[in-house]
Amino acid sequence: MKNKLGILLALVAVGSGVAWGVLRASPVDEDRFAALSGNPDNGQTVFTAAGCASCHHAPDAEKDAKLILTGGQKFPSDFGTFIAPNISSDPVHGIGGWSLTEFASAVTKGVSPDGAHYYPAFPYTSYTKMTDQDVVDLWAYMQTLPASDAPSQPHEVGFPFNIRASLGGWKLLFMSDEWVVQNVSTEAETKGRYLVEALAHCGECHSPRNALGGLDRNNWLAGAPNPAGDGRIPALTPNQLDWASEDIAYYLESGFTPDFDSVGGHMVEVVDNFAKLSAEDRTAVAQYLKALPTAD
Amino acid sequence: MKAILTFATAASIAFVGSAMAQEDFSANLKARQGQFRILAINLGILGDMAKGKMDYDAAAAEAAAHSIHGVSMVHQAALWPEGSDNMSIDGTRALPMIWDDFADFSSKWDALGTAAENLVSVAGTGREAIGPALGQIGGTCKACHDTYRASAN
Structure with a gap:
């Protein structure tokens, strides 16, 4: 644990100093998706395969209520407890007010609309390999889902892991869009x-x-x-x-x-x-x- | 000296207390785990037919369905005495939560009964009917295990 702390503090120091330019949270390019239009039917398949609802439905939701992405499920870890946020179509408490670029930045780069890093409990390190078309389709589908006005709850994460800037270093070290299994034959x-x-x-x-x-x-x-x-x-x-x-x-x-x-x-x-x-x-x-x- | 005596008395009371709490639930465990084995073996027969690993045989499918239905009719209360959870004794994955809401636990078992009745009614009608009926049974297994059974190892 002490070791962990030391390394993290070092990362924080690096993050806040010399290499700020490398470590800052940068969104995807505006024009990357310009030529694509969203297909909500395929988006639904992407949504199901990506398991979005499994983590973002309310803790006690069953059946169709699982499509209300109100958040609130808790995910304990060595670094604290993460609480899934509201990602329903509500424009205030959910993500209904986001642009496609903001959505794509969140899903594929772990970057929030206001330029902060998300914790990797949100599996953007996997979603970074999602095809552009699937991202666009997913966004088209998620906008059709119901809204919830329940506010997101803050994560229960203590110092030093609550310094989100350090996640820039984390991403640099551990985030890759290369396939883990390089050779597939069929x-x-x-x-x-x-x-x-x-x-x-x-x-x-x-x-x-x-x-x-x-x-x-x-x-x-x-x-x-x-x-x-x-x-x-x-x-x-x-x-x-x-x-x-x-x-x-x-x-x-x-x-x-x-x-x-x-x-x-x-x-x-x-x-x-x-x-x-x-x-x-x-x-x-x-x-x-x-x-x-x-x-x- | 007095302190030692008091300690010894307290310790022996504690010991007797814990010895009394440690009832023998081995027969209950054997019974309830045995019934799940019977379910698994018969689900395996139907599953192999559904997957095409075994040729469909209407009589064998109906026999398996009847066995599953028969198990689902065993009343569960006698098999799950309070204190036979995985925090209190070894050899079980039953979570203490079962006894927080035994009515809900029982309703999950009743759901297996409903799914088993459907399985009995379709098992003899052909291979295609087995998959969906098994899916229903599986849904009832999951619904209960998700809340009331600890993960393996």
């Missing part, structure tokens, strides 16, 4: 890689992190402690997860493991999302996982 694996690494952000829970909370890309999807403190998040690499490809796809559809135990914890939300995607999408994820390199 169309299905390529699609699976996009779903796993970009949209569904599986690595955020299934990969271990270093002392500063950066993902350990050398142990990609090799399992990790549960930040919520309840058990361990299992490995998905083929040497650990010996399920057949069709068993993985069936699990994502039905929530049943090969021996017909049922899914639990936050993964219930993930399976609910995957069940709404196409059978091809679920198979693609399975193919990608089966082709994963074995962790060291």
